[in-house]
Amino acid sequence: MTQPIKQHLIDPEICIRCYTCEMTCPVGAIQHDDTNVVVDPDICEFCMDCIPVCPTGSIDEWRVVDTAYSLEAQYGWDELPEQAEIGGGDTDEAEALDPAIAALLEDAHKGAGGKARAPASAARPSINLYTIARPATATVQGNFRLTARDAGTDIRLVILNVDGQAFPVLEGQTIGIIPPGTDATGKPHLPRLYSVSSPRDGERPNYGNVSLTVKREAHGVASNFICDLKAGDRVQVTGPFGATFLMPDDPEARLLMICTGTGSAPMRAFTQRRARTVGNRSGGMTMFFGARSPEELPYFGPLKKLPETLLKTHMVFSRLPDQPKEYVQDRMMAEEEAVAALLADPRTHIYICGLRGMEEGVEKTLTNIAESIGTPWAALRDTMREEGRYHVETY
Ligand SMILES: Cc1cc2nc3c(=O)[nH]c(=O)nc-3n(C[C@H](O)[C@H](O)[C@H](O)COP(=O)(O)OP(=O)(O)OC[C@H]3O[C@@H](n4cnc5c(N)ncnc54)[C@H](O)[C@@H]3O)c2cc1C
Structure with a gap:
């Protein structure tokens, strides 16, 4: 190829x-x-x-x-040609992918309860341009700790520049990072997937760079490799991946974003895209964002600065001293009326991203809230999913 x-x-x-x-x-x-x-x-x-x-x-x-x-x-042109499909970029991406990557994505999306679809107005993604056999090389431009120095969780914003090569990514897509070295069986490490946290025009507009939001896992091979990267280091990259967890380009669409920890990465990309394009003239976004404490919440500062007409944020903490534990599903229940209004609106798209453990509680709360407005959740969820309005990515 x-x-x-x-x-x-x-x-x-x-x-x-x-x-x-x-x-x-x-x-x-x-x-x-x-x-x-x-x-x-x-x-x-x-x-x-x-x-x-x-x-x-x-x-x-x-x-x-x-x-x-x-x-x-x-x-000879009177107008520009459309962006053609490259590298098999189709919504049925599983066929095009390395089986290990396809399995990771399938597992991450299974919480949607059926075959996920992209939003009708989403831009067409390019997928699998760079593979395990033919990765791209990226240079690290920066690595910043997002969580407080003394916080127990180390989450980094890592900015990569895919040197001189085309690497078009859309908000919501993931890329693979191949850690150097070999695994216990002597084979090269497989790539790990990370959501891009920058919008399609780059972490810095029109500079073609991408950012990732990566949590250091104890003994984790790739996460420690990435969290230790320094400016100027070179990294092997595969992807982009993901043909369904994409944002609608329709500015009227309303986004309900529910995330924990690094699940905020795609939400940051969605938010920046809207802030840079339609801003307050959009249908608006609502986010329920869970972490243990404010010190462990990546993007707390920048997210707080956006006007509520663009993004209504609910920061939810489960480990505040002298306070009962609160999880995203608890806050959604407390905001039942607002969530119910979003569920009833056919312009609403739901995105759930983060720890696998969040799915059950969120699903229960959505069931309760949907039923409070006389709608069985399972039926509404299936309709939303088939219309490309319900997206789950958990790991
Ligand atoms: C679609 C998708 C999107 C993702 N997006 C992101 C993202 O945006 N940000 C992000 O941070 N992650 C993301 N992930 C998770 C990421 O891909 C990796 O799984 C994660 O970083 C851990 O990889 P690792 O190589 O560090 O851990 P691995 O080496 O693969 O280890 C896996 C787990 O085992 C544990 N472990 C390994 N060795 C030991 C040991 N000796 N003793 C005890 N425990 C051990 C590690 O702590 C780790 O939790 C995503 C995953 C998917 C599927």
Whole structure:
């Protein structure tokens, strides 16, 4: 299989042919004829100098392709081509995957109670571009501890840059990290999966980097390897994976996000995507986020700063001194009216992510709340799942 590449293009429908980009490009990659302004894929070095000078934004277009569009093809366009499917990116992803990865994903999604589907308005994901046999190499840009220094849990935000290679990810997808070395049987370690916690345009917008939120597990091979990474270290990466746990692009959709610990990773990506695109003009998001204490809650600070019209957060703690234990399902019950209104709204999408142990309690609470509005939960859940509105990823 050829390695896909990321190609820089200019949208001919929006471009006003001012040629500022062409005058700015330091390597002469941009040229024009009487019809279009185009980028030579053999010369462009992705320096991004042309991006801020464009008055219309037509310059900021990218496609992942197996073979770059030629200059002749670009000169012939009245409009940009759609992003084509790459590397077998289809919603029936299990067939395309390494069996070990397919089994991990199937197990993580089984709490949905049936075959999961992507939201109808979700962007089409690319999957399995990089495999165990042909991984990509990423460079670590940063590794920050999110939990308090003295907290018992060590959770890190690790930022990776997949050097010069196309690695398109959508919010809700996972990537594989291959720890170096071999297992007890002498075979190379298999990749472990981690949700991306950055939106599709990158941890830093348009820099094409991705962030992960990783918890150090006692004696865990990959989690210790990742949590110990330093800026400049190189890592073998597979993926992206996941064709169903995706966010709707419909700005009117309402998101009910229920998570514990590192299950907040995809929720952070969803939140950032909306904050960067539709913001308060969206259908809104509600999050129930559980941790043992505020010191062990990744993203507590940044999440608190978002306006309630964009994100209503319920931080729930199970180990506060002198207070009874509270879990996400308890707070959902306390907020019964708001949750019931979300369940009754056909624009609502539910996302549950985090520890496997959270499923049972959340399921019971959703059953109680759905029944309080005269709806049997099992039937509503199946309808939501078939409509791509109910998503579970637990591990
Ligand atoms: C779809 C999906 C998404 C995921 N997303 C994330 C994410 O966003 N963030 C995240 O942090 N994790 C995530 N995970 C979990 C992640 O993939 C790994 O399973 C996790 O990091 C542990 O991997 P490890 O190699 O460190 O542990 P392993 O070496 O695989 O060990 C597995 C478990 O056994 C325990 N163990 C191993 N050796 C010993 C020993 N000698 N004594 C006692 N205990 C031992 C470890 O503590 C660990 O809990 C996700 C999993 C899935 C399936």
